[in-house]
Amino acid sequence: MNLYRTASRLPVLLLSVAALILSPSAPAADKTPREMMPASTIVYAEMSQPQKLLDAVLDHPTVIELLNHPDYKKALEAPQFQESLKVLGLVEDKLGMKWRPATNTLIGGGIYVGFDLPTQGVAILTKSTDPVLAKKAIDAILDLARAEAANRGARNPVSADKYKEVEFYGIGPVHYVNLGPYLVTTNNLLMTRQVIDTYKGESPSLASDEQFQEVLKARPANPTAWVYGDLRTIQALGILKTALNKKSDNPPAEILAGGILGALPDAPYFTAWLDVDPSRIALSASIPGDAPALAKKREFFFGTDGKGSALPLLSPKETALSISTFRDFSSMWKNAPDLFDDGINAKFAEAESQLTTLFAGRNFRDDILANLEPGMQIVVTRQHYADGSPVPAVKLPAGAIVVKMKNPPETARIFKITFQSLVGFLNITGGMNGLSPLEQNFEKAGSGAIYSSEYLPPKEGKKDEAAIHYNASPTIAIVGDKFILSSSKTLATELAEIVQKESAPLKEVNTALKVDGQIVRQMLVDNRSSLVAQNMLQKGHGQEAAEKETDALLKALLGLESSSLQLISKDKTLQVTLELKLK
Amino acid sequence: MPLNQKLPSPEEAWLPFEPTAAQPFGRREAAHLFRRAGFAANSRELDEAVKLGPQMAAKKLVAAEEGEFAGKMHSFAQTVLATNNSQTLAAWWLHRMLHTPAPLLEKTTLFWHSHFASSSAKVTDTRLMFNQNELLRRYALGKFEPLVMGIARDPAMLIYLDSATNRKTRPNENFAREVMELFVLGIGNYTEKDIQELARCFTGWEIQYGAFKFNRYQHDYGSKTVLGKSGNFDGGDSVKVLLEQPATARFLCGKLARYFITDESDLSPETIEPLAQKLRASDYTFAPVLETLLTSRLFYSQASLGKKVRSPVELGIGLLRSLEATAGLPQITDQIRELGQMPLFPPNVKGWPGGMAWINSSTLLGRANFVRQLVQDNDTLFGGISLEAYIDKLGWKTADQVVDSLSEILLAVPLPKDVRSQLVAQIEGGRDSRLTKLKKTVHTLGSLPEFQMA
Incomplete structure (x- = not known):
């Protein structure tokens, strides 16, 4: 984030924001904000309890830590920021209270925003819980605008006008009008008039739109914020179809989000909602999507009948990241000509040739991928080092992939041979570069087998400053129909035990991801000296200053418990939910 | 005014310099000592050196590096070496030059690096280059x-x-x-x-x-x-x-x-x-x-x-040390390489020729840009604060004080009078913020032909 750039715009922003959140006393009105937005509104957002979000964010220990971070304090020193703080101070003086309680009062009744396509207008409706304070605040804003103009020798920028007997004010292109208990702020005159027309019932409102009514009915109860987007106009113009129906040149994006992007051109709307409380922030977004229909083009993403589900997340000890997803890579590879452009298909062909060599002449697509069940579980864990073994100066996490084989006796043998060849190859190339060799070992794990390799310890040098490759002990494990490929023997051994227990796929969950904030933090703590070194290099700081900044960052992370992401594929809906748990 | 108008004879050349009323040991003379025996000094170091006098100030510079700093730098290097990236190791060395309490040791290590030249361009194992660097430092003054x-x-x-x-x-x-x-x-x-x-x-x-x-x-x-x-x-x-x-x-x-x-x-x-x-x-x-x-x-x-042309390392590290500044070292490493002196990458077995070889029409422009980038970058801090706050902290209030003090610290030869007047006017007039004006002043001083000399 460029704090300096943000800071430079702050005086203008502060005036506008302050004006937006004001709502003077007015007679009670029977219209809701959605009844005041024009029917041609294509994006509508509402936050009925904005102070809840403000409190949850600003009072959270992590945010408090970040506000105390030297980088933030440095940004505060910028002249533009100081200027903004002066403006804020003036507003506070006029209101007779600090900005935080003032804001909570002035927007206590909610904030509602709409974007209207024909007028290119944005309307923001705010409702105050204290009409006296609201009046005081709007006077303060208008006074400040007049005083600022006078200082520059400019004429009074505040204009007043009437439309259909409704009085409104303007500062430049921004207009303010009181309608019922709401202060309406718009970015242009046309939008101001449109809102007044709608308010007076002379023009249809968003609330009268059938699609909107349906979406509103289905929305979760009491979200902190809710957004609705009408995609019908964009759909009619075919913009999304043109943009998203092109063949992809980005396989990772296709694997991660191809299904959602495929559904978007036909979706008539999108909706998103935010739930916030002191211990949790959850953001969800959904679009209508017919998974079985979508599966015709993207079987690899949704499964044959659109019902492909991910297996449960794996959780070995100290898991930092766990991903489970339903993806049929064999199907994706076979359908590559329909999914990807020529450049990517050429790369697929090249990769297939090289991988066929690696897999001892077996065709990678037909003999390897086709012998794997759809789905993949990935885990990343904090790594520990056995007593007496080399400890790398930079400590990397361990990672593993678990897949299910269709024909274990045949496929497991190919994987075992390939692993042995690979270790031999690494030993030859490593030897040419002076690396220690990998020693291969085999051991039984219950009904499974573990084929591991470990670097021989270095002959010289401190064992706690070992080279980065000592993070790796490449290992494969074969347990029943499960194949595990791991960067570490310890992780592979643990997973070999976990995967012996059969688990059912997660219902309707296409992809699940979980990050444990505290384990990630602990991994950063393990690498504190590297982070300090990075700071010393990147910023040129001395050790003490670098340690201070690094520790401030690590302290800030104490407040993050975990985050998770789910892609849920129901019969008629695709939904993505991102949840952040806070301590 | 030149320090000593008379060139000493071979017999007198190495006799100790004794300051007199006519030829004192002031801040300019102390700045000369630090520019040569290290990578320039900040205002506080100059005051301390003046108090010590030329003999004691030099003795202090020749003294061994304290063990704690060496230990920290060694640990820092281990993390850097894990990446086996010689450019990062070069940045590590620049960091050492920037923060060392024993600048003469580092300056002499740089001397031996050019004398016993080896290059990472050929020696791809970064640890071997680091070991050589440590060897040079161990015996640099020994x-x-x-x-x-x-x-x-x-x-x-x-x-x-x-x-x-x-x-x-x-x-x-x-x-x-x-x-x-x-x-x-x-x-x-x-x-x-x-x-x-x-x-x-x-x-x-x-x-x-x-x-x-x-x-x-x-x-x-x-x-x-x-x-x-x-x-x-x-x-x-x-x-x-x-x-x-x-x-x-x-x-x-x-x-x-x-x-x-x-x-x-x-x-x-x-x-x-x-x-x-x-x-x-x-x-x-x-x-x-x-x-x-x-x-x-x-x-x-x-x-x-x-009578010496500043090398690119002396130019960059010297400017930063003079103003207690810190900046991103990867960028500094890149700039220094562009100017022809990438540490750990001497051009050949003869090392860097130095002297006028540092200067040509291309590097002269590059040097001015280097100074501008260092000074204008928002991430560059001066004593951990902004340039404006740093100069205020030093008590340089008027435009005259700022220009005179900066030129005393940064320049080896007196600032031409007309340039001085322009710089003073630049600070006193104009609609820019004081911070912008101060940055412009340092940039201008750092771009002058006088600044290229050490």
Whole structure:
């Protein structure tokens, strides 16, 4: 984030924001904000309890830590920021209270925003819980605008006008009008008039739109914020179809989000909602999507009948990241000509040739991928080092992939041979570069087998400053129909035990991801000296200053418990939910 | 006004400089000392040096580096080495130069790096370059014999000179030639036969998997004659023979004088000889020689002041140290490389030629841009705060004070009067913020021809 750039715009922003959140006393009105937005509104957002979000964010220990971070304090020193703080101070003086309680009062009744396509207008409706304070605040804003103009020798920028007997004010292109208990702020005159027309019932409102009514009915109860987007106009113009129906040149994006992007051109709307409380922030977004229909083009993403589900997340000890997803890579590879452009298909062909060599002449697509069940579980864990073994100066996490084989006796043998060849190859190339060799070992794990390799310890040098490759002990494990490929023997051994227990796929969950904030933090703590070194290099700081900044960052992370992401594929809906748990 | 209008005679050149009312040891003189013996000094360091006087200030610079800093830098390096990236290691070295409490040690390490040049362009194992760097630092102010012996066994050096193997049937004359010509004696002080005989002394010295090994089966145990002395010499014996040559001390002191005193190689052999005698008398230990050099009348004379072109490292690190500034080192490393002096990447076995070779139309523009980038970058902090706050903290209130104090710290030669007036006017007038004006002032000063001289 460029704090300096943000800071430079702050005086203008502060005036506008302050004006937006004001709502003077007015007679009670029977219209809701959605009844005041024009029917041609294509994006509508509402936050009925904005102070809840403000409190949850600003009072959270992590945010408090970040506000105390030297980088933030440095940004505060910028002249533009100081200027903004002066403006804020003036507003506070006029209101007779600090900005935080003032804001909570002035927007206590909610904030509602709409974007209207024909007028290119944005309307923001705010409702105050204290009409006296609201009046005081709007006077303060208008006074400040007049005083600022006078200082520059400019004429009074505040204009007043009437439309259909409704009085409104303007500062430049921004207009303010009181309608019922709401202060309406718009970015242009046309939008101001449109809102007044709608308010007076002379023009249809968003609330009268059938699609909107349906979406509103289905929305979760009491979200902190809710957004609705009408995609019908964009759909009619075919913009999304043109943009998203092109063949992809980005396989990772296709694997991660191809299904959602495929559904978007036909979706008539999108909706998103935010739930916030002191211990949790959850953001969800959904679009209508017919998974079985979508599966015709993207079987690899949704499964044959659109019902492909991910297996449960794996959780070995100290898991930092766990991903489970339903993806049929064999199907994706076979359908590559329909999914990807020529450049990517050429790369697929090249990769297939090289991988066929690696897999001892077996065709990678037909003999390897086709012998794997759809789905993949990935885990990343904090790594520990056995007593007496080399400890790398930079400590990397361990990672593993678990897949299910269709024909274990045949496929497991190919994987075992390939692993042995690979270790031999690494030993030859490593030897040419002076690396220690990998020693291969085999051991039984219950009904499974573990084929591991470990670097021989270095002959010289401190064992706690070992080279980065000592993070790796490449290992494969074969347990029943499960194949595990791991960067570490310890992780592979643990997973070999976990995967012996059969688990059912997660219902309707296409992809699940979980990050444990505290384990990630602990991994950063393990690498504190590297982070300090990075700071010393990147910023040129001395050790003490670098340690201070690094520790401030690590302290800030104490407040993050975990985050998770789910892609849920129901019969008629695709939904993505991102949840952040806070301590 | 020049420090000492009169150039001292060879007899007087190395006598201690005694400040007088006419020729005091003030902040400008202290700044000269720090620019040469390190990478420039900040305002506080200048005040401290003035209080100490020229002799004690130099003694303090010659003193050994404190162990705590060395330990921290070693740990820092281990993290950097894990990436095996030589550019990152170069950035690490620049960080060391920027923060070291013993700048003379670092400056002299840089001298030996150019003297015993090896390049990461060829030596791809970064740890070997780091080990060589530590070796240079360990003996930078110490004895020459263990330094040469260390270099002769140094894996990075032997790999760089294609001397990883040296067999008795085919003695490697390349390494022996560099030892005589570039490392110890200088050209004209040996014969081709001496090179051939010296190469026999080093037979059996090998590098295997990044480590020095003595292969006794490949050593020539026969008698050799090097520079008139005969015996069953090995590599160590031969170095002793080289150090006994009168030319050795003259060669080394000549290079030191060019590095610390003047780029112009007009210091006569008669002027260098007393310093060479000092080196011989100290058993080839450099600390006392450098102390003599840095406290001498010659050092504070017209022959020295402003008679060196700042190298790119001195330019960048010097500007930062002068203003207690910190900035992103990867960017600084890139800029310094563009200007022709990437640490760990000397151009060839002769090291950097230095002097006027640093300056051409392209690098002159590049130098001004380098200063601008350093000063204008929002991430550059001065004493941990903004330039404006830093200058306020130093108590430089008026435009005159700011310009005079900055030029005193940054420039080796007086600021032309017309430029001074323009800079003062720049600070006093205009609609820019004070911070912007101060940044512009430092940028202008750092772009002047006067700033290119040290």
